[in-house]
Structures are given as structure tokens and as C-alpha cells.
Amino acid sequence: MQDFKKIEEYLFRKYIAMEKQHVFDQIPDYLDGILDKSEKAKFEQHLEQCTECKKELEEMKAFFNVFEKEIPIPTNRLKTKFEAALELEKNNQGKVVQMESKTSSGWTGNLLKIAASIALLAVAFQMGSMFQQRKVNQNIAQLQDETNQMKQTAMLSLMENQSASKRIQGVNYIEEFDRPDKAIILALANRLLYDENDNVRMSAFEALAKFSSSETVKSTFIEALAQEKNPSIQVAIIQALVQIQEKKAAEPMKKLLEKEDTQPFIKEQIRAVLPSIT
Known part of the structure; x- marks a missing residue:
């Protein structure tokens, strides 16, 4: 250097x-x-x-x-091979400009050697930088993967906690994931379907609503609508299913209309939106 x-x-x-x-x-x-x-x-x-x-x-x-x-000088043998290969290429490609072959000497030769050395240094530097950057990218990707695994473990653990507030905290961990995997979606679905606490179920619904294009989420909403007793959660699920135009939601909505214990305003909501998905 x-x-x-x-x-x-x-x-x-x-x-x-x-x-x-x-x-x-x-x-x-x-x-x-x-x-x-x-x-x-x-x-x-x-x-x-x-x-x-x-x-x-x-x-x-x-x-x-x-x-x-x-700076090593090419041997006569290497020079002979190169000139033979060049002559063959000229014959294959047709007429080309004839270039005079001279051995570089004096100032011109030294200048070419300097230029060659600079080029070698530049190539070596670029190759070293490229490999170093690749190594850094691999390390970053590995670190991100390990971090996501730790977040997922913490999230799933909290959602199984006996404390409702801890379970809500676990559900809200969904904000840390741009693309949650199937294990996280299923864990949230389990909270929506079976958690005994209304606030936990509502938090789970809100988390899943961000991924309503998922078939797993759609099926979970339909199943939850058929068994949910909390009117606020029922209305939220109905609105989400209508927004994505899920036609399979028509049957559980009709059953809610037939149930005597369904709140009157829920029935009114269903009658208003049912035609749009049937």
C-alpha cells in the first residue's frame, strides 16, 4: 500500500x-x-x-x-501460445486490424508495469471489499434470524401465561413481525377461539385482522363468529368478513339471525350486510 x-x-x-x-x-x-x-x-x-x-x-x-x-515478465513460451491463439482468432473472425507486436522497454515498459500494478491493486481491493460485504450481509441475516426466533419464543410464551394482561402483551408482540409464520398465526387463532378473557380475544382478533387475506385467518373468523358471545367481538368479526367479501360467512350469519339469544342490534347489522356477500 x-x-x-x-x-x-x-x-x-x-x-x-x-x-x-x-x-x-x-x-x-x-x-x-x-x-x-x-x-x-x-x-x-x-x-x-x-x-x-x-x-x-x-x-x-x-x-x-x-x-x-x-513484476513478472511473461515467458517466451507463453508469448508464443498467446500469439498463436490470437492468430487463430483472427482467422475465425475475418479481417481485423493488424497490430505490431513489440516488447515494451524503457519508459513505456515501466509505465505499463506501473499501470498493471495499479490495476492489480484495484482489483484485489474490490474483491476484498466484495467478500467482506458478503460476509457482513451473512452475519446480519443470521443475527436478524436469531432475533426473530427470540421474539417469537417470547410472544408464544406470553400468550400461554396465566395472566390475561401478559397474554395481551404477547398478542401485541405481533407488531414486531412483518410476515409472521404459521406458528404465530395459529397461536393468535387459538387465543381468539378459546381464550376465556374478552379483552384477550379482542386483541387477538385485531392482530389477525391485519392478515385477513390468509385462508387460515378467514377460517378462524368464520369459526369464531359461530361461537363468539361477546357482541363487540361479533360486530368486529362481521365487519371484517364483509370487508373481504367472504361468502362462506353467510351461513354462520344466518344462524345468528335464528338464535334467540343474539342481540337485536347484531341481527340488524347482519340483515344490513348479508345481501352484499350472498
Whole structure:
């Protein structure tokens, strides 16, 4: 990472050099020995007066030495195989632009090596980030699953408590679940159908009403309507069944009309809504 940081700093200084009277752009040619005598003399004279350019020259020498040692050069065998494969692809694809094959050397070769190293570092960083993010996502998903399991256990335990207030608290735990599983729905249905406390049954109905599209919930409402004695809960169930247009609710409603102990206002409610679902 330190070499990569140095490369960034070098490229930045090279950009700044465009705005100043430095000879940064002549350093590669000087190192490759392609400056003529006049240019070389001016270059070396400038170095004697400019510590910044002199420092740049030494750093570039160090860079080239690092990449000469660390960047592997393809073997002749690999190069031969590549050129053979390229020739075969050219024959298969038809006419393509002929590219001259040259071995990179001097400043151009070193620049390509630097670019290759930067690309390798970037790919390695991205791959590492991707795998790290995947691991984090897996850990989060596992933690969420464990948390939901704990909430569900607490909810089911509370709904079996002897205290009515605790059972209501357990029923209200439904707010913690966006998509409760079958075990939770069945536990709520059991509270609505068989709990001895009116407030617990009403709380269970309100919790189930949020999932009235479920066939299990629809069947539970129909069964509860046939046996429920509390008028407030009866009215709530009737309204819910009418809202979802559950035609199977017509029969238990008709039976309530026939019962003598059905409250008069319940019968009026049924007579008003029954035509809409029959």
C-alpha cells in the first residue's frame, strides 16, 4: 500500500509540474538515455539548481527498480501460445486490424508495469471489499434470524401465561413481525377461539385482522363468529368478513339471525350486510 501511495503522489506532482518550470517530463527520457547532448546538459544543469526535480529523479529510479524486480515478465513460451491463439482468432473472425507486436522497454515498459500494478491493486481491493460485504450481509441475516426466533419464543410464551394482561402483551408482540409464520398465526387463532378473557380475544382478533387475506385467518373468523358471545367481538368479526367479501360467512350469519339469544342490534347489522356477500 505504501508503493501505491507513492505512485499517487508521483502522478499528482507530475500534474502540478505542468504549471511550473520543472523538467519532470524529461526524466523518463533521461533515464532511458535518449536525450541529445544539448538537452542532457540543460537537464543536468537544472538538476543542480532544483532539489524538487532531483528528488523526483531519485524516486523514479526507485520505482523502476521496484517494478523491475516485482513484476513478472511473461515467458517466451507463453508469448508464443498467446500469439498463436490470437492468430487463430483472427482467422475465425475475418479481417481485423493488424497490430505490431513489440516488447515494451524503457519508459513505456515501466509505465505499463506501473499501470498493471495499479490495476492489480484495484482489483484485489474490490474483491476484498466484495467478500467482506458478503460476509457482513451473512452475519446480519443470521443475527436478524436469531432475533426473530427470540421474539417469537417470547410472544408464544406470553400468550400461554396465566395472566390475561401478559397474554395481551404477547398478542401485541405481533407488531414486531412483518410476515409472521404459521406458528404465530395459529397461536393468535387459538387465543381468539378459546381464550376465556374478552379483552384477550379482542386483541387477538385485531392482530389477525391485519392478515385477513390468509385462508387460515378467514377460517378462524368464520369459526369464531359461530361461537363468539361477546357482541363487540361479533360486530368486529362481521365487519371484517364483509370487508373481504367472504361468502362462506353467510351461513354462520344466518344462524345468528335464528338464535334467540343474539342481540337485536347484531341481527340488524347482519340483515344490513348479508345481501352484499350472498
